[in-house]
Amino acid sequence: MAKPLNIGLIGYGFMGRTHSNAYRKVNQFFDLEYHPVMKAICARSEETLQAFAERWGWESCETDWHKLIERDDIDAIDIASPNNTHHDIAVAAAQAGKMVLCEKPLAINAAEGLEMAEAVEQAGVANMVWFNYRRVPAIALAKQLVTEGRLGKVFHYRAEYLQDWTISPKVPQGGATLWRLDAEVAGSGVTGDLLAHSIDTAMWLNGPIHSVTAMTETFIKERELQDEPGKIGPVSIDDACAFLVRFENGAMGTFESTRYARGRKNYNTFEINGEGGSLCFDLEDAHRLEYFDNCDDDHVHGWRSILVTDFEHPYMDKWWVPGCVIGYEHTFINALADFLDSLASGETLQPDFRCALDTQIVCDAVLESAKSGQWIEIAGG
Numbered sequence: 001m002a003k004p005l006n007i008g009l010i011g012y013g014f015m016g017r018t019h020s021n022a023y024r025k026v027n028q029f030f031d032l033e034y035h036p037v038m039k040a041i042c043a044r045s046e047e048t049l050q051a052f053a054e055r056w057g058w059e060s061c062e063t064d065w066h067k068l069i070e071r072d073d074i075d076a077i078d079i080a081s082p083n084n085t086h087h088d089i090a091v092a093a094a095q096a097g098k099m100v101l102c103e104k105p106l107a108i109n110a111a112e113g114l115e116m117a118e119a120v121e122q123a124g125v126a127n128m129v130w131f132n133y134r135r136v137p138a139i140a141l142a143k144q145l146v147t148e149g150r151l152g153k154v155f156h157y158r159a160e161y162l163q164d165w166t167i168s169p170k171v172p173q174g175g176a177t178l179w180r181l182d183a184e185v186a187g188s189g190v191t192g193d194l195l196a197h198s199i200d201t202a203m204w205l206n207g208p209i210h211s212v213t214a215m216t217e218t219f220i221k222e223r224e225l226q227d228e229p230g231k232i233g234p235v236s237i238d239d240a241c242a243f244l245v246r247f248e249n250g251a252m253g254t255f256e257s258t259r260y261a262r263g264r265k266n267y268n269t270f271e272i273n274g275e276g277g278s279l280c281f282d283l284e285d286a287h288r289l290e291y292f293d294n295c296d297d298d299h300v301h302g303w304r305s306i307l308v309t310d311f312e313h314p315y316m317d318k319w320w321v322p323g324c325v326i327g328y329e330h331t332f333i334n335a336l337a338d339f340l341d342s343l344a345s346g347e348t349l350q351p352d353f354r355c356a357l358d359t360q361i362v363c364d365a366v367l368e369s370a371k372s373g374q375w376i377e378i379a380g381g
């Protein structure tokens, strides 16, 4: 009989739905010692919250996260609210002895992120950051191929994360649904929102980053405020960001992100070129990993496209039969399964807060470099 783990989830937007779905499904597909109990959902609007709770099966509602944390019947706090709420909730939850799962980016800057990492470490509570793309089977397979030494010495790491949803000047900023365009709430624009994912994946696959030099651009300088129709305010976020990287292993990297790439919806890609081979991934074709193996005989050299659905592939023995693909929502279920597994095994799960802080430090350095025009060395990198 699996042990119950009582969850209090904060936020019922986009991520609130992906996490709720994960809590509902995880024990159906994974054999685990723990099963999450959907104890309480928290957000500020009581009426809509109640409807969400009924739809997804949350047992109770709270409209103040402080009350949620005070509850004795909650074991783990899951933060799926905007970035500027992560720090205070995580620190309070850790001090109350709760496990903490937190959405990415860890915080709005590294100073807050450090306090969060220290809080969970001092409290000795289990913690995880939802960098869910690590749990895409094709990306996990890329990690396996790198770990097996198939790429040899890595020369290049190339990442792009492109979207197109802010091109219209009519898109307002701020408020309940467009907080991503407000640096006070989001911390930054594409750097924290999209490149944090690319940086986490890159450092997972290719090791620590030594130094960065960056440029950012804000294409539309003023937008209407969503909460104050008719009022125009300056845009405080980076609409686009490009940066160069030196990795500690000697590889060079290029990273680019924008929400102004017409036609790109969630184009999260990377390519790694090593002496022994190359890997290439595109989230919009998420069940495939492209692999060039230089060990192949010359006459059959060529990129192979691996359909990552076999039982031998990461996570795929938990899902359907070979050839049947899984989707975006499964990455959260895979991540939750790993978290619950780590509770049973006692092993530290990555990415934890300390690991996500490393990504936050790189994000801060990227933004600082874009301002100063200088190369920035990553402290401790």
Ligand SMILES: NC(=O)c1ccc[n+]([C@@H]2O[C@H](COP(=O)([O-])OP(=O)(O)OC[C@H]3O[C@@H](n4cnc5c(N)ncnc54)[C@H](O)[C@@H]3O)[C@@H](O)[C@H]2O)c1
Residues within 6 Å of the ligand: 010, 011, 012, 013, 014, 015, 016, 042, 043, 044, 045, 065, 079, 080, 081, 082, 083, 085, 103, 104, 105, 130, 131, 132, 176, 177, 193
């Ligand atoms: N892992 C990923 O791929 C991924 C994808 C999208 C978003 N995110 C992250 O998830 C977090 C939430 O993003 P989202 O897209 O779900 O946002 P959202 O706007 O869809 O939902 C935010 C939710 O937080 C609630 N909220 C806001 N302030 C609150 C407060 N003070 N107390 C309680 N609830 C509060 C809102 O009511 C809403 O339900 C962000 O940190 C974001 O960066 C991660």
